[in-house]
Amino acid sequence: MLFRQLFDKTSSTYTYLIASGRGREAVIIDPVKEQLSAYLGLIEQLDLKLVRAIDTHTHADHVTALGDLRNQTSCITVMGEFTKADCVSEHVSEGDKIELDGIQLEAIYTPGHTDESFSFLWRQSHQQAVFTGDVLLIRGSGRTDFQGGDPRKSYDSIVNKLFQLDEDTLVYPAHDYKGMMCSSIFEEKYFNPRLAGKSEAEYAEIMNNLNLPDPKMMDVAVPANLACGQAN
Amino acid sequence: MLFRQLFDKTSSTYTYLIASGRGREAVIIDPVKEQLSAYLGLIEQLDLKLVRAIDTHTHADHVTALGDLRNQTSCITVMGEFTKADCVSEHVSEGDKIELDGIQLEAIYTPGHTDESFSFLWRQSHQQAVFTGDVLLIRGSGRTDFQGGDPRKSYDSIVNKLFQLDEDTLVYPAHDYKGMMCSSIFEEKYFNPRLAGKSEAEYAEIMNNLNLPDPKMMDVAVPANLACGQAN
Numbered sequence: 001m002l003f004r005q006l007f008d009k010t011s012s013t014y015t016y017l018i019a020s021g022r023g024r025e026a027v028i029i030d031p032v033k034e035q036l037s038a039y040l041g042l043i044e045q046l047d048l049k050l051v052r053a054i055d056t057h058t059h060a061d062h063v064t065a066l067g068d069l070r071n072q073t074s075c076i077t078v079m080g081e082f083t084k085a086d087c088v089s090e091h092v093s094e095g096d097k098i099e100l101d102g103i104q105l106e107a108i109y110t111p112g113h114t115d116e117s118f119s120f121l122w123r124q125s126h127q128q129a130v131f132t133g134d135v136l137l138i139r140g141s142g143r144t145d146f147q148g149g150d151p152r153k154s155y156d157s158i159v160n161k162l163f164q165l166d167e168d169t170l171v172y173p174a175h176d177y178k179g180m181m182c183s184s185i186f187e188e189k190y191f192n193p194r195l196a197g198k199s200e201a202e203y204a205e206i207m208n209n210l211n212l213p214d215p216k217m218m219d220v221a222v223p224a225n226l227a228c229g230q231a232n
Numbered sequence: 233m234l235f236r237q238l239f240d241k242t243s244s245t246y247t248y249l250i251a252s253g254r255g256r257e258a259v260i261i262d263p264v265k266e267q268l269s270a271y272l273g274l275i276e277q278l279d280l281k282l283v284r285a286i287d288t289h290t291h292a293d294h295v296t297a298l299g300d301l302r303n304q305t306s307c308i309t310v311m312g313e314f315t316k317a318d319c320v321s322e323h324v325s326e327g328d329k330i331e332l333d334g335i336q337l338e339a340i341y342t343p344g345h346t347d348e349s350f351s352f353l354w355r356q357s358h359q360q361a362v363f364t365g366d367v368l369l370i371r372g373s374g375r376t377d378f379q380g381g382d383p384r385k386s387y388d389s390i391v392n393k394l395f396q397l398d399e400d401t402l403v404y405p406a407h408d409y410k411g412m413m414c415s416s417i418f419e420e421k422y423f424n425p426r427l428a429g430k431s432e433a434e435y436a437e438i439m440n441n442l443n444l445p446d447p448k449m450m451d452v453a454v455p456a457n458l459a460c461g462q463a464n
Contacts, residue, residue, distance in 0.1 A: 001359075007239075007411035022418070035411070045423045126358065127233075179239035179267065181413065186254070191277045 001124065002046065005172065005181060006039070008032040011062035011217070012177050015039070016131060018122065019048050020102030027052040027100060028075075029120065029131050030174045031065035033229045039065065040072060051100050054078040056133025056174060057117035058085060058147060058225045061215040067228030077228060080109065082116035087228040092118060108161055110135045112154025113142030119162065121169075129170040130185075136162050137173045138183040139192050144207045146214070147222070151207035155200045163189050233356065234278065237404065237413060238271070240264040243294035243449070244409050247271070248363060250354065251280050252334030259284040259332060260307075261352065261363050262406045263297035265461045271297065272304060283332050286310040288365025288406060289349035290317060290379060290457045293447040299460030309460060312341065314348035319460040324350060340393055342367045344386025345374030351394065353401075361402040362417075368394050369405045370412040371424050376439045378446070379454070383439035387432045395421050 002024070004017040011032060017039070019026035026048040031039055043050055050073040053066050057080070066077045067087060078098065081091040092098065092107035098120070106121040113134040120131045134142030136158050144151040162171075167186035190196050194206050215221070224230075234256070236249040243264060249271070251258035258280040263271055275282055282305040285298045289312070298309045299319060310330065313323040324330065324339035330352070338353040345366040352363045366374030368390050376383040394403075399418035422428050426438050447453070456462075 005413050007413065009411060038411070045419060179241060179270070181237050181239065187277060 004042065006035065008035050008062065010034065012175050013062050014172065014174055014176065014181070016172060017042065018103055019046070023047045025049050025051045025101035027054060027098065027103060027105065028069065029054045030056055030133065031069060033063040033065045033068060036065045036068045039069065043073070050075040052076050052078050052098060054120065055225070056119065056131065057114045058083060058222060060147060060218040060221050062217060063221050063224045064229040067230035070228070080107065080116050080118035084116070085226045085228060087230065110157035110161055111148070111150065112144055112157045113149055115148025115150070121165070127168070127170065128166065129172055130162060130165060131172050132162065133174045136171060136188060138171065138176050138180040139188070141192070141194055143210060143212055145210070145212070151204040152200055154207065155203045158195060236274065238267065240267050240294065242266065244407050245294050246404065246406055246408065246413070248404060249274065250335055251278070255279045257281050257283045257333035259286060259330065259335060259337065260301065261286045262288055262291070262365070263301060265295040265297045265300060268297045268300045271301065275305070282307040284308050284310050284330060286352065287457070288351065288363065289346045290315060290454060292379060292450045292453050294449060295453050295456045296461040299462035302460070312339065312348050312350035316348070317458045317460060319462065342389035342393055343382065344376055344389045345381055347380025347382070353397070359400070359402065360398065361404055362394060362397060363404050364394065365406045368403060368420060370403070370408050370415040373424070373426055375442060375444055377442070377444070383436040384432055386439065387435045390427060
């Protein structure tokens, strides 16, 4: 199995490259435009054929590499069915399975950070992992105050969908700002300070009072990402 | 299996926490003093018993958490047999095996970045990994111009020891500065620009002409690390 977590320092974004091994088909999740050459270099060195590039949601803090990767590798671009990005070729719905050479990813609709966010569950023989985008972060969760965000939907996605997964499921988010690279459902269920022991109303109260500034790149990133990171 | 790669942004250091699972004995490799509370929090949440804290070598770019971890958890501090840090409790030699609850790490003497650097090979059923400290980095290698560094020893350690491991062995270094988190022996053997297709003399020529400034923290970190990160 070939699994690479990659980090874009500027936006603290994690990107994931997955294949069954060298020389096999690959999928990339949440790629960042500025890292395109790094991805292409790694794909070439590992002799991979990139067949899918997925964005978990329309990011507001970085520009996606989806369009560039499609142009350079002829991969299929994938997002959830409710995305407003009309440049995306393949749309997934709850329970859809993305299948490639030895890899299966199951789409889970997890709105809350945005109204079009999906998570992707990767089942393996000895371990499973979920790519949560921004809805569930490590000991945190993605803000719910723009792009159709809703704290009650975030709570429902996390508690009633993600926390129902096996507790040993690894959690790989789209961001971390504190040097943590992965977590597990167990840890987030019992130690996420916004969620552990909190009711939906308590969670909504926390999320509605974060008072965060808008992401620096929001005015650039959102329109760019609706065009898959390509100039309109 | 429980495996966590952790990142200290200030020094771009990777630290590794390994155990067979929650509630089991654990080992930490190359911990950073400033991250002590994060390690202790994670160890508590995962219900781990930290039994070994290893430094691959005497770091010049950050202060180790070895002494603090020993004081807080009663773990045993480990370094290679040639370290000058007289505060270390356990010294390993080539081929020594560190055994804990379901985990085995084999010590490999890999001088070159320093004259006392060891790598540690972690064998698992389905995959093995090597923690290379600074001797082998991702598409790079650790400087060889101080602390007993020697480009010819570095070449020998990398080419005649690490590159002899199975090509699928994952490579986990103590640093990366470009957002890469792991590599493999295959990739470094064939795509490391300092090493792929290079003779020992060519490698030495490259390493002797890097002209790097001293690490900012060197004057503080080296003496501090010789005392396991504790005030003398």
